[in-house]
Each structure stands twice: as structure tokens, then as C-alpha cells.
Amino acid sequence: MSRVPSLDLVERVAAGTVPAIGRLISRAEAASPEARPALARIYARAGRAHVVGLTGVPGSGKSTMVASLTAHLRKAGQKVGIVAIDPSSPYSGGAILGDRIRMADHVLDTGVYIRSMATRGSMGGMARAALDAVDILDVAGFDTIIIETVGVGQDEVEIAKASHTTIVVSAPGLGDEIQAIKAGILEIADIHVVSKCDRSDANRTLTDLKSMLTLGALTTRRQDWQIPVLGISAYKGEGFEALIAKIEAHRRVFFETETGVRRRLAVARFRLEKTAENLLIQRFQAASAERAGPLAERLSLRESDPYTLAATLLEETLGPGASP
């Protein structure tokens, strides 16, 4: 596997070779220029898989639900790819990626591929890398690809938004209906799931969510799709048939209706902007590292103001006219 050119990995990815898939995802994640022509070929061949984004607050049962959902999709004969995103430490940049633990049942199933990723302080990088990984898994023959993110930051929410079907998971006992509004992730759901419905307080959460959706004008604007609120219990194995039916119904909306055309355009635009944003920030960070020091010194001595010095930094690193 060592130092195989990325272009040579494309055919191996298409043949479903696991080490090649793993390596190409790493190179995509590293944004290595060497991998770009290979990723262009991957993009040209992708577009077949159904991409399901899944998000929810920490502890809502996302990973457990992904594991159960995967088991049900496998029974239905689908190959399932999973991109599990966990937060990086803002201090060290390191991350502990623990989602695999709850997916242990699927490790030896060749119809399941699990890849963990860290958020890495974002700046568009995570969105870019995760969506590249999705395309690679798509070309490798996975039918449904689940992106799991922690719904706590803007980018994580946006990743879910960039999927074909977005599922927001809520759990009973994590807060009342006001929390649900505050969380700000209600609006992005195509499907709402309440997990842990073996618990007695789950009905309250189901009712809260349903009434929130009724209150919101957001739901009424959608013509082709009524946002369902579904209860599941991974513990009892209940509710997954209904969930899979809704996912499939939404897939048809995405691929076969006018709403779907608009949504696909929005997804493409998100991806274009995130990729550009990430490339720009990378270029800026690489070029600004040396120049920022002396300017920061002047700022701390109050010789000039932040806006003037920021304009200088932008022009020095990105060229004349870079500052607005």
C-alpha cells in the first residue's frame, strides 16, 4: 500500500478494496494536492448512494441508533458506509474517536465500512473531508452512507444539512421543549427521531416535538414532504421498520421530485463554498504565520487598530485588494 499514487487507488476503490478506500480517504482528509485528480475522478463516478445525515445532542443515542439502523439496512440487503465525526480538543487538536465501540457488531461485516473523523477546528475542512469520504464510499459500492455528527456546532449542523436526508435525534430527559427551540437544529430535520422510547418520559418528548413542528411555519412551506416524528428503541429493537420506510420515502423525494432538484442544488452550493472556504483558509494560514507576529506586536502596543492591521495582514498574505 505504501506510496501508491492516488490515481491508481481509484480503480481499487471502485473494486471495493478496503485498504485502498482507507488510504484514499486519508489523503482526501489531508487535502493533499496529489490526490486532487483522483478525487475529481471519484466525484465524476459518485452520485448513486443515498446520503443520510444524522445529528443530535451528545448522549441522545446517535451511535447506538446508527448501529441498529445499519443492522436493519443490512437485512434489507444494502451495503452501509458510516462516517462518524467526533469533536477535536480545541486545546491540543487531538481527538478520541469512540463511535466504533457501539458499532462493534458490524466490524466483521464486509458490507459495512466505518470511518471515524475528527472535527479539527472546522474552517470548512471537516465538511470538505467528510463529503469527499462519502463520495469515495459511494464509488466503492456502498448504497446508504450515514454521516453522524454531534449537533453542537454550526459546521456539524451544516454537514447534516448537506446530506440527502437529515435525521435529528432527540432523547427523553435531556430538557423540555424550550431546549428544543434553543438547540436550533429542529429546522434542519427531514425526519425527527426520539430515541430511548422504552423510557416512560419518551411520550412527553414525542408530544413536545410534534407540537413544536405544528407551531413552526417551517413545516407548512414544504410541499412534497411532511416531517414525521418517530419513536424508536434500540434497546427493544422497536420502530426501525417505520424509520427505514420514511428514509426510503424521503430518498424518493430527493431523487425524483422538484423539491429534490432544489435540494441537490443547495447541497452542491454548500459543498462548493465549503471547499473554497477551506482552500482559502489553508492558503491564508500558511502565508500569514510569519507576518502575523510583528503586526500583533504593534496591535498590543496600541500603535494601530485591529481593522487597519487586519487589512494589512490580508493584503500582505493574499495580495493587493484582498482586504474589503
Place this chain on the structure above:
Amino acid sequence: MSQPIRVLLAKVGLDGHDRGVKVVARTLRDAGMDVIYSGLHRTPEEVVTAAIQEDVDVLGVSLLSGVQLTVFPKIFKLLGDQGADDLIVIAGGVMPDEDVAAIKEMGVREVLLQDTPPDEIVATLKRLVEERGER
């Protein structure tokens, strides 16, 4: 832009002691690495599959149950079958000196026993990845 070192830390077999491996996970994370933890009671097959899917730089196997001479031959056989020749395998935990020599013979690059200081674990991983070079 240099990527963080990716590490899979694994517990294999019936060994249920994972306090040590969790301390190591935290140490490596604080050194800026991406750490994936397998959870307890994994088989060599599960560990190798996860290491390849995740395309980690380093696979660290923690053992306190004395099964090193059974586990590592299986791991290296499976890695060989998959063509994962550039994966760095290390071991940690408690084991007799003669076993340390034996598993190093099989291909384990370093054995970090229970009294290894955290800084040395970090330094060892960084050195091994640097020696391997780009991949």
C-alpha cells in the same frame, strides 16, 4: 498541512482491564493525535479490520492477560493478507521479558510496558511515524 497521527488502541481477548489503555488514549489525544479506541473483548480479526478501514498510522494493542504469543501471530497474518505492510504495530501492558523479545521478532516495533512515562509513549509514536515517512 501536516495531519495528526492516527492511532487505534485495542484490547484483545478476554482481558477486561482498560484503565491503562484509557490513560494512554488521553495522553495521545493531549499530544494532538486522533485516537480511536476499540472497546473491550475484540478479536484479532476485528482489530485488523478496524485498523485498515480507519487507515491508522499506528495500531497499539494493550495486553494484561498474557495472550501476546497467541494474538500477535494472528494479527500479523491478517495484516499480511490485506497487504497492510506500512502499519506500525506496537504493544503495551504487562508481559515477561522473553515474550517482549518474541513479539518484537514477529514484527511488533516497540513494547511499552506499564512503567513507561507518558512523554516517552508520545515520543516513541512520533519517532516511529517519522521513520516510516510519507505514505
